Amino acid sequence: MSKVLISDELSPAAVQIFRDRGIEVDEKIGLKPKELREIIGRYDGLAVRSATKVTAEVIAVAENLKVVGRAGIGVDNIDVKAATGRGICVMNTPFGNSITTAEHAIAMMMALARHIPQADRTTHAGKWEKSRFVGIELYAKTLGIIGCGNIGAIVADRAQGLKMKVIAFDPFLSPERAIDLGVEKVELDELLSRADLISLHTPLTEQTRGIINAANLKKCRPGIRLINCARGGLVVEEDLKAALDSGHVAGAALDVFQTEPATDNILFNHPNVVTTPHLGAATMEAQLNVAIQVAEQMSEFLLHGAVTNAINMPAVTVEEAPRLKPYMKLAEQLGTFVGQAEEGPIDRVIIEYEGHVAGLNTRPLTAILLQGLLRPLMDSVNMVNAPIVAKERNIEVSEVKTDREGTYHTLIRLTVETKKRKRDIAGTLFADRRPRIVEIKGIEIEAALGPHMLYITNEDKPGMIGHLGSLLGDNGINIATFALGRAVQGGDAIALIEIDGPIPAKILRQVQALQHVRQAKALIF
Numbered sequence: 001m002s003k004v005l006i007s008d009e010l011s012p013a014a015v016q017i018f019r020d021r022g023i024e025v026d027e028k029i030g031l032k033p034k035e036l037r038e039i040i041g042r043y044d045g046l047a048v049r050s051a052t053k054v055t056a057e058v059i060a061v062a063e064n065l066k067v068v069g070r071a072g073i074g075v076d077n078i079d080v081k082a083a084t085g086r087g088i089c090v091m092n093t094p095f096g097n098s099i100t101t102a103e104h105a106i107a108m109m110m111a112l113a114r115h116i117p118q119a120d121r122t123t124h125a126g127k128w129e130k131s132r133f134v135g136i137e138l139y140a141k142t143l144g145i146i147g148c149g150n151i152g153a154i155v156a157d158r159a160q161g162l163k164m165k166v167i168a169f170d171p172f173l174s175p176e177r178a179i180d181l182g183v184e185k186v187e188l189d190e191l192l193s194r195a196d197l198i199s200l201h202t203p204l205t206e207q208t209r210g211i212i213n214a215a216n217l218k219k220c221r222p223g224i225r226l227i228n229c230a231r232g233g234l235v236v237e238e239d240l241k242a243a244l245d246s247g248h249v250a251g252a253a254l255d256v257f258q259t260e261p262a263t264d265n266i267l268f269n270h271p272n273v274v275t276t277p278h279l280g281a282a283t284m285e286a287q288l289n290v291a292i293q294v295a296e297q298m299s300e301f302l303l304h305g306a307v308t309n310a311i312n313m314p315a316v317t318v319e320e321a322p323r324l325k326p327y328m329k330l331a332e333q334l335g336t337f338v339g340q341a342e343e344g345p346i347d348r349v350i351i352e353y354e355g356h357v358a359g360l361n362t363r364p365l366t367a368i369l370l371q372g373l374l375r376p377l378m379d380s381v382n383m384v385n386a387p388i389v390a391k392e393r394n395i396e397v398s399e400v401k402t403d404r405e406g407t408y409h410t411l412i413r414l415t416v417e418t419k420k421r422k423r424d425i426a427g428t429l430f431a432d433r434r435p436r437i438v439e440i441k442g443i444e445i446e447a448a449l450g451p452h453m454l455y456i457t458n459e460d461k462p463g464m465i466g467h468l469g470s471l472l473g474d475n476g477i478n479i480a481t482f483a484l485g486r487a488v489q490g491g492d493a494i495a496l497i498e499i500d501g502p503i504p505a506k507i508l509r510q511v512q513a514l515q516h517v518r519q520a521k522a523l524i525f
Ligand SMILES: NC(=O)C1=CN([C@@H]2O[C@H](COP(=O)(O)OP(=O)(O)OC[C@H]3O[C@@H](n4cnc5c(N)ncnc54)[C@H](O)[C@@H]3O)[C@@H](O)[C@H]2O)C=CC1
Pocket: 072, 073, 074, 075, 094, 097, 098, 101, 146, 147, 148, 149, 150, 151, 152, 169, 170, 171, 172, 173, 201, 202, 203, 204, 205, 207, 208, 229, 230, 231, 255, 256, 278, 279, 280, 281, 282
């Protein structure tokens, strides 16, 4: 039975979903890093929000962990690289809290424009400071959005409802999308110099860290107002403080901070700073959405291998998962076969999908095939990082798809090129959904692969098979299945033999020494 740990405050709906699906679940909120490291090894899944730091140290001891689910959007508290290295799927819920967070950004903008928190405090204190809190009107003001993705786009829409002019800086925003959203796409410097208010909505990455710094603040209009409901690390807090103190920045509304929980911060108690404690996603609706989504996604992954909203894995829908399953096995076998048979460094990999399989989602098939291919070279490769590892090793990977059926209704062919040679192998699924190897080096064969195989290439000469059978039999090695193929009579031939256990190295050498045998390899699946 799979076991999940929930380590941040999640709506109880999540627990219910896990339990309804037969997944055991523990809720332990507020664990210290050491405490998390001590228990994480027991779990298959970990569900978090932003408080739990899923560091490389945690991942290193998470022996059974298969999936980390982020009930929310930002995954900067998760070491995705380390998770990928261990084959752990990281998924988030990219839309569940975006409306709520956009609404918070608008609320913060309003609060900033009209000094609502400050005025609230002094009114409660019995002061009636009407003239102290004169604000600005938002109508016809220019709002500069940095990062115009899901949340930025909703903020743009709501701001347009307030009759603001919206400009956006986002290198990945297409001109067509900008037109659809009714925003003007500009470069960062132009945004800084034109905006009356700036709202941040990018993820925290190496490119965006500290994007609001002294130099960029200087490029802003005097009296600029800043809203940050994305990540604290986007703003250099010391630089913002200096610009607020000088009056160049008229105000800042901050939901997020460089260090959280932020119980102490240089911007606290500044008269022109409005703060909330990372409340962007904190509505009943959003919390219910993200909890349900994360629990469903994690359950589907753990129980059926469906991959939804993963940061580091190709998607596999709930409907696709059962259809892909036998193909995953076939793709892995083809990769593993060549990975073990091939010795030189690989330059190029071509994966052809023909017939029925070409109509399926082939990305996970390619990923698992590459895992099989690269595993004999390195232990650390897994389905999640295999495409990255291939790229790092300068292996050119291409996929070719043909809907047209050939001899087989469905076929995957793998061709691997090294400096020395080109090797190809093809496999299919028969009606029993079990993978069969149907071609090796252009020679037809029909073989199901078992855990221990002998792969022999030889000259097609009488007596060779008899000698091989006697050699194996004399040494107590039982043959489970025996498949043969040859190019032409008397030409190149191959044999794929399933044996009931591993073949000792000494006997393998005797097989290799048999007359007419060109090559013999023991393969493990
Ligand atoms: N305060 C809170 O409680 C919440 C905060 N967030 C934060 O908001 C962020 C944005 O969320 P979504 O809009 O859903 O993400 P998204 O991925 O839909 O949008 C992010 C946008 O930023 C853009 N971007 C990336 N690098 C950039 C760069 N160097 N310069 C300018 N733009 C860049 C991307 O192209 C993308 O369009 C999240 O990453 C998260 O950190 C999200 C939810 C709640």
